[in-house]
Amino acid sequence: MSRLIAKEIIDVGRRLTEFLSSCTLCPMDCRVNRPAGETGNCHSTAEIKIASYNLHFGEEPPLSGGGGSGTIFFANCPLFCRYCQNYPISQMGTGRVVGLEELAGMMLELQKRGAENINWVTPDHMLPMAVTALGLARREGLDIPLVYNCSGYEKVEILRHLEGIVDVYLVDMRYNDDSLALKYSGCKNYSAINRAAVKEMFRQVGNLKVNDRGMAEAGVIIRHLVLPEGISGSEGIFRFLACEVSPEIYVSLMSQYFPAYRAVGDVVIGRRITVEEFDRAVEAFYEAGLENGFIQELNYEEV
Ligand code: SF4
Numbered sequence: 001m002s003r004l005i006a007k008e009i010i011d012v013g014r015r016l017t018e019f020l021s022s023c024t025l026c027p028m029d030c031r032v033n034r035p036a037g038e039t040g041n042c043h044s045t046a047e048i049k050i051a052s053y054n055l056h057f058g059e060e061p062p063l064s065g066g067g068g069s070g071t072i073f074f075a076n077c078p079l080f081c082r083y084c085q086n087y088p089i090s091q092m093g094t095g096r097v098v099g100l101e102e103l104a105g106m107m108l109e110l111q112k113r114g115a116e117n118i119n120w121v122t123p124d125h126m127l128p129m130a131v132t133a134l135g136l137a138r139r140e141g142l143d144i145p146l147v148y149n150c151s152g153y154e155k156v157e158i159l160r161h162l163e164g165i166v167d168v169y170l171v172d173m174r175y176n177d178d179s180l181a182l183k184y185s186g187c188k189n190y191s192a193i194n195r196a197a198v199k200e201m202f203r204q205v206g207n208l209k210v211n212d213r214g215m216a217e218a219g220v221i222i223r224h225l226v227l228p229e230g231i232s233g234s235e236g237i238f239r240f241l242a243c244e245v246s247p248e249i250y251v252s253l254m255s256q257y258f259p260a261y262r263a264v265g266d267v268v269i270g271r272r273i274t275v276e277e278f279d280r281a282v283e284a285f286y287e288a289g290l291e292n293g294f295i296q297e298l299n300y301e302e303v
Contacts, residue, residue: 004164006139012161013132019158020046026078026124027155027193041186042078042125043093048133049075049126051088051095053106055115060252060294062208062216063117063147063170070115070144072106074126079151080186083227083263090122091261103133107142116215117168119147124154131165145217153187154197162204169201169220170252173241176233184231184269195240198222208250208292221294225254226273226281234281238288251293253281 004012019025020034030040037045055068063069073086075095088094098106107118118137123130134146145167152172173194175181181190201220208219222241226232241249255278263269282295 002164006135009135009138009165010132013128013135016128016131016161020128025127025158027153028078042076044076044125047097048103048129049095050098051075055113060221062210062214065116065215067114067116069117069119070110071119071121073121074123077122078125079153082184083260083269085260087261100133100136104136107137108140111142111144115144117145117147119149121149124150152194152197156196156200159197159200167218168216169205170223171198171201172223173237174232176236180231198245202245207246207248220249222249222251223254224251225257226278227257228269228271228273235284238284238290242288242290247289247291251290253285253293254296256296
């Protein structure tokens with residue numbers, strides 16, 4: 001994959017901006033006029049709102065490394081996950097409005113502080129502005145990889161604009177059952193949309209490639225958060241990955257679920273997962289024929 005140059009990236013940002021005036025940036029298709037101040041499911045106008053930016057050492061090993069992942073948390077989110085562990089940012093919109101140059105400056109500052117990569121957390125609804133700012137930062141010397149850390153509820157037609165811009169896709173696969181996706185995250189037709197997005201990402205950047213220090217340079221990493229009562233449908237998701245994407249794809253199997261936000265007190269998701277539930281997900285990973293990944297216990301272990 002060859003990277004676009006700064007000017008080309010800024011042009012892509014401009015093209016993506018055209019989606020905002022009747023917003024169809026994500027599968028929610030709200031068709032609101034965001035530059036005019038209207039908001040849809042993501043509660044976002046065309047302004048950039050950033051919750052925080054910092055070096056983060058808790059990501060998967062090829063992302064954190066010694067320098068840390070340069071995470072930038074975008075405020076708000078198109079999804080409504082009842083259990084969101086970042087709900088003050090995603091659902092309550094904690095953050096402050098920044099301009100394009102300031103966002104570009106954050107990326108450059110993170111690189112200067114030693115970040116291994118720039119890691120956009122939930123950028124989907126801010127994509128035109130984020131891409132434009134990236135172009136400005138590339139023009140000023142940003143040269144570390146870009147990680148697109150997203151929910152996986154993405155449109156293929158939008159993802160196609162990111163070819164040559166995103167180096168690493170860090171993408172969730174949360175459910176194998178559309179009724180559960182609707183119930184717990186408020187999104188329709190989840191499986192087909194999520195699977196098509198993962199296939200497009202894999203087409204663009206392929207399997208994980210690391211440099212001689214073991215740091216991610218390009219590729220897809222799937223994140224799968226194991227939820228209580230089999231809600232996350234691990235077996236079906238892993239079979240899909242092994243059969244329809246690649247048995248070599250990297251999967252990050254996450255055990256960190258705890259009840260937050262509207263999951264607190266819920267009779268089904270109001271508890272942590274059991275050891276047995278996580279073990280079943282690990283078994284499903286191997287039974288599907290998957291070969292590569294990270295298993296989150298106290299720290300990540302590579303398999
Ligand atoms: S980005 Fe926001 S306004 Fe646009 S379609 Fe998605 S949820 Fe709706």
